[in-house]
Amino acid sequence: MPDAYILGIESSCDETSAAVVRSGEQTISNVVLSQFATHRPYGGVVPELASREHLKAIIPVVKTALAEAGRDYETLDAIAVTRGPGLAGALLVGISFAKALAFATGKPLIAVNHLEGHIHAVLLEERQKGNKQVDFPVLALVVSGGHTHLYLARMQGQGWTYQNIGHTRDDAAGEAFDKVAKLLGLGYPGGPVINGLAEHGDPQAVKFTFAQMKHRDRNEKNAVEGDRATRDRAIFDFSFSGIKTAVLRYVETHGMKAAIAERQKELALIAKPTAEQYLALCDRETLDLIASFQYAVVEDLVSKTLAAAREYDARTLFVTGGVAANTYLRARFERAANEEGTPVYFPSRPLSTDNAAMIAAAAYPKFLAGDFAEPELSAEPALQLR
Ligand code: KG4
Ligand code: ZN
Numbered sequence: 409m410p411d412a413y414i415l416g417i418e419s420s421c422d423e424t425s426a427a428v429v430r431s432g433e434q435t436i437s438n439v440v441l442s443q444f445a446t447h448r449p450y451g452g453v454v455p456e457l458a459s460r461e462h463l464k465a466i467i468p469v470v471k472t473a474l475a476e477a478g479r480d481y482e483t484l485d486a487i488a489v490t491r492g493p494g495l496a497g498a499l500l501v502g503i504s505f506a507k508a509l510a511f512a513t514g515k516p517l518i519a520v521n522h523l524e525g526h527i528h529a530v531l532l533e534e535r536q537k538g539n540k541q542v543d544f545p546v547l548a549l550v551v552s553g554g555h556t557h558l559y560l561a562r563m564q565g566q567g568w569t570y571q572n573i574g575h576t577r578d579d580a581a582g583e584a585f586d587k588v589a590k591l592l593g594l595g596y597p598g599g600p601v602i603n604g605l606a607e608h609g610d611p612q613a614v615k616f617t618f619a620q621m622k623h624r625d626r627n628e629k630n631a632v633e634g635d636r637a638t639r640d641r642a643i644f645d646f647s648f649s650g651i652k653t654a655v656l657r658y659v660e661t662h663g664m665k666a667a668i669a670e671r672q673k674e675l676a677l678i679a680k681p682t683a684e685q686y687l688a689l690c691d692r693e694t695l696d697l698i699a700s701f702q703y704a705v706v707e708d709l710v711s712k713t714l715a716a717a718r719e720y721d722a723r724t725l726f727v728t729g730g731v732a733a734n735t736y737l738r739a740r741f742e743r744a745a746n747e748e749g750t751p752v753y754f755p756s757r758p759l760s761t762d763n764a765a766m767i768a769a770a771a772y773p774k775f776l777a778g779d780f781a782e783p784e785l786s787a788e789p790a791l792q793l794r
Contacts, residue, residue, distance in 0.1 A: 521770075
C-alpha cells in the first residue's frame, strides 16, 4: 500500500488547525491556532467571534501546515475536514474552505466526525511509537468541553464501528472544569488552571458525591443505542451539573465571594497569568476546594469507565479529549487500568485538545475504503458517532 498524505482541517470550536498526516501513522505537521485571547474577556467561547477568527486564520494556518510538511497541494492524496459536532458557523468555515480546495485541486474530500478524530489521535500516536497491535473491543472515553461519552469501538474491515454505551446527561466534564474555574474567579479555560492548582490542595478536604444512574436516559436522541441485550446491561451515564452547584453552594456558605471578586479583578490586569501568579491569588480554602472538585470528577470518570470495561469485556482503553490532558486523571487511569490488567492509552497533551492531525488520521481508513464526502457536504452541529 503506497503512502497517503492527507491534509486535515479542524474548525469545530475555538481552535483553527491544519495538519498533514502520513497513512494515519505519522504526523508530518500539525498547526494549531488557539482563539483563547479572543474569548477570554467573555469567560467562554462566543460562537460568532469564533467563526470570524476561523475565517481570518484558515489560509495562514493551512499554508503553514503545508510549508512545515514540505508539501504542496499537488502532493496531497486527500483533504479531510471536521463535519461535526461543533459550532455551526465555526464548522462551516473549515468545510467551505476544504470543499473549495478539493474542488480546485480535484483531490478527494473526506468528512470526519470530531469525536472519531479524538479517538484516532490515540491510535495515531500509538502507531507512531511502533505499537501496531491494538486489541478490540476498545473502550474509548471521550472527555472534553462538549462531551463525556463512552464508546465501544470495533474493527470492521478497514473501518471502525462505534457503539455509545454511556454519556453525560447534562454538562460535560470539561464544561464542569470551566464553570467551576469561572465561578472561582479563575477565568477561561478552566481545565488547565484547575489542573495546575489542584496539586497544591487537599483532595479529601471537601466530600462531593455523584449520583449513580439507575434508569435509562429517556431522551431518545441520546439514549444508549444497540440491540435489546445491550439495552438491558448496566448504565454508564454521567452527570456533572450537580457538582458545579455544590461548589457554588460551598462558596456561598463559606463566605468566599469577596475574595473571588478580588481575584477576578487582579487576573483581569494580567494578559497571560503564570502558574505562580494563579497560585499566589488562591488561599488554602480555595486550593482545597479545587483539589476536592478535581478528585471527585476524576474518581467518577475512572470508576464508571472501568466498570463499563468489565461489563463489555473491553481489551483496551483509550482516554481522549481535552480533559485527558489532566495530570491527575492520567495517573489515576493508569493505576486503575494496571490493576485490571487492561492497557490504557492517551494522546500526548498537544493531541488531547482539538487539533487537525487527529482529523487527518481518522480520515485514513475512509481513504482506503473510498468513503468520500458528497458534494452537498454541510456542517452537522449535533452529529453523533456510530
Ligand atoms: O477537546 P477540547 O480541546 O475541545 C472540545 O472538543 O471540547 O477540550 C476542551 C476542554 C475544556 O473544557 C478544557 O477546560 C478542558 O478540555 N481541558 C482540561 C485540561 N486541558 C483542557 N481539563 C482538565 N485538565 C486539563 N489539563
Ligand atoms: Zn474536541
